[in-house]
Amino acid sequence: MHDIRALRTDPAGFDTAMARRGLAPLSAELLGLDAARRDQVTRQQDALTRRNELAKQIGTLKRKGEDTAALEDEARELRLFLDAFETQRFEIDDRLATLPNILDPDVPDGRDEADNVVLHQHGEPPRPNFAPKQHFELGEALGLMDFAAATKLAGARFTVLRGALARLERALGQWMLTLHATEHGYTETAVPYLVNAASMYGTGQLPKFEEDLFKTTDGRYLIPTAEVPLTNLVRDEIVPEAALPFRYTALSPSFRSEAGSAGRDTRGMLRQHQFHKVEMVSITRPEDSAAEHERMTGCAERVLTELGLTWRRVVLCAGDTGFSAAKTYDLEVWLPGQGAWREISSCSNCRDFQARRMNARMKPAEGKGNIFLHTLNGSGVAVGRALIAVMETHQQADGSILVPEVLRPWMGGLERIA
RNA sequence: GGAGAGGUGGCGGAGUGGUCGAUCGCGUCGGUCUCGAAAACCGAAGUACUCGCAAGGGUACCGUGGGUUCGAAUCCCACCCUCUCCGCCA
Secondary structure (H helix, E strand, O other): OOOHHHHHHOHHHHHHHHHOOOOOOOHHHHHHHHHHHHHHHHHHHHHHHHHHHHHHHHHHHHHHOOOOHHHHHHHHHHHHHHHHHHOOOOHHHHHHHOOOOOOOOOOOOOOOHHHOEEEEEEOOOOOOOOOOOOHHHHHHHHOOEEHHHHHHHOOOOOOEEOHHHHHHHHHHHHHHHHHHHHHOOOEEOOOOOEEOHHHHHHHOOOOOOHHHOOEOOOOOEEOOOOHHHHHHHHOOOEEEHHHOOEEEEEEEEEEOOOOOOOOOOOOOOOOOOEEEEEEEEEEEOHHHHHHHHHHHHHHHHHHHHHOOOOEEEEEOOHHHOOOOOOEEEEEEEEEOOOOEEEEEEEEEEOOOHHHHHHOOEEEOOOOOOOEEOEEEEEEEEEHHHHHHHHHHHOEOOOOOEEOOHHHHHHHOOOOEEO
């Protein structure tokens, strides 16, 4: 949600900012809608003022037993006038709700992922002396990854894992969650996986991206990421400045309808309707969010490094940055089997965009007035994709998979999946 | 799912049609007193929108949304949530 005051102050700046998102100039239209809204509010309030006066007079006169018919007639007319406003929604609010966040100045221009900029890389893609297999080839050969069974149970874009691979998936989630909770200062949090529409609106999934969500018969939604419940913890709250920052982490399933991605990544478990993810969310003072963004991304990078993966940090260009984000770093991991870099984490600074939507503020230690918080979220990291990366990176010529050292305690000491 | 009770300002808790944005208590902040503190006393304190250069006005908000009325915290309807009991259930 945008600050309408900022738009009034600097409409040209707003248009420039939206142009980076590929949007035509909107400020003139929005200011017109804003003026219309204010005009309506003023007329409505004037009528209410008069109505309150009349009601007060009528009350006084009635107590004296005097005639109030004429005043009541005027009040009745006023009510008809007011009833006309009653059901009107303000178009300006609906329009603002669908406009994406303003990008940070250091976000590079660009149209799509081809224009993203690699910032740094950890390690070099391994060059094994055999032809590396993709994760689904390895998993099916081991008899521990079963797509046919998943299709029978649920349909396309689901996976059944068995035995050591199922345990490896669990070990990854447990280890990452514990790492963030014990060494990175995030509070481990268990959250609902079904949330209401207000929560989805707060983080920006609604109203624009409903088709990406699974909706239940009672009007709730399955979370597409734990970012939604974790960030909405501060919805409609006013927190004291001294309590900040809040850092939360959760291991949760994520449900995505993947509408519009038909035909993409259909093999294997790269793109699923359901996957586990460890999420990090930070709630900060405005002046702290940029540094927190770097810190959070570093926490995700540590996960990849400790798993012995090859990765790089990419800053998303203007055209690839998500709706609610002002700036996003993606972490891409090298998948030897696929021979490609694939996103495994995404860390975003949403600044005050989500906070405005969810009315999340802080009470400053000094001075008056409440200030909108800044919110950040990042995967730390996607568990399903981490499983893929571990399998493809640590596969051996015989099709077995070495378990990374850090996971062995979580695997009952198992060193190799064969 | 059934029956009942209830949702009021940071908290507790009054208020059942008209000067109620809301008595009071606690807590918070400022002050007086004190060497200092406590106690006591005095005072200040909600959020948002809107008009205005400003000073300063106005409007809305008593779970949410409708309705009745000249006028709603108060009456009616629906929904949400909490608590108690019963049933069912991981």
